[in-house]
Amino acid sequence: MRARKKKWATDELNENELIVDNARACKGSWEQVFGNTNPIYLEIGCGMGSFIVENAKKYSNINFIGLEREKMVIVSGARKVREYNETMPENLIGNVRFVMGDAAGLNEIFAANDISRIYLNFSDPWGRRKKWAKRRLTHRNFLNIYKEILGNKKELFLKTDSSILFEFSLNEFIDNGLNLRNISLDLHNSPWAENNILTEYEAKFAAKGMPIYRVEAYWGC
Numbered sequence: 001m002r003a004r005k006k007k008w009a010t011d012e013l014n015e016n017e018l019i020v021d022n023a024r025a026c027k028g029s030w031e032q033v034f035g036n037t038n039p040i041y042l043e044i045g046c047g048m049g050s051f052i053v054e055n056a057k058k059y060s061n062i063n064f065i066g067l068e069r070e071k072m073v074i075v076s077g078a079r080k081v082r083e084y085n086e087t088m089p090e091n092l093i094g095n096v097r098f099v100m101g102d103a104a105g106l107n108e109i110f111a112a113n114d115i116s117r118i119y120l121n122f123s124d125p126w127g128r129r130k131k132w133a134k135r136r137l138t139h140r141n142f143l144n145i146y147k148e149i150l151g152n153k154k155e156l157f158l159k160t161d162s163s164i165l166f167e168f169s170l171n172e173f174i175d176n177g178l179n180l181r182n183i184s185l186d187l188h189n190s191p192w193a194e195n196n197i198l199t200e201y202e203a204k205f206a207a208k209g210m211p212i213y214r215v216e217a218y219w220g221c
Helices: 009-015 030-034 050-058 071-087 103-109 130-135 142-147 163-175 199-209
Strands: 039-042 063-068 094-098 115-121 150-160 181-186 213-218
Touching: 009 050, 009 071, 030 063, 039 050, 050 063, 050 094, 050 199, 063 071, 071 094, 103 142, 142 150, 142 163, 150 163, 163 181, 163 213
Parallel strands: 039 063, 039 115, 063 094, 115 150
Antiparallel strands: 150 213, 181 213
């Protein structure tokens, strides 16, 4: 996701303590960042933070990390939490952090067992050209990285509006030894709709009546 330049972005990036400045130094010690041993869920491509922030509010016993490549995007989520905490000090959100980075470098930021679950929400489908397949975040090269940093449960949750990406992902999951559960070809008209937390993109797609595809993939039993 790209966003227009914001005059306040640089100051927010430098001053907002929720944006982890040197994430590589936290590898293997993220428990110290959060100050507890709660499980950590990672959203790759967190956009402007709606999904990760709402999850943090709802599940105080889980820690959340939003990973995003774009500075102008990641500051929006961090600012959203900071402003919420300033206006609602009695209900502080302390279980979310933001990291600037790329999925290809996750194993430089996280050690084995640092992460308990990964969310891939509306990742770039990259069209149908074969040469683009390796760029998809569900390609086996990325799956190997996810498997390396995930803990015992090794869960990967995917949501997308792209039938191309969804079909590709299901095949990659199966070919690389992942099990599948709770598959939906129309999330918002499924049993999982009730507890579903929307992303910014998802809200727009749903308003247009577009089907949302969802699957939970995992290694092991």
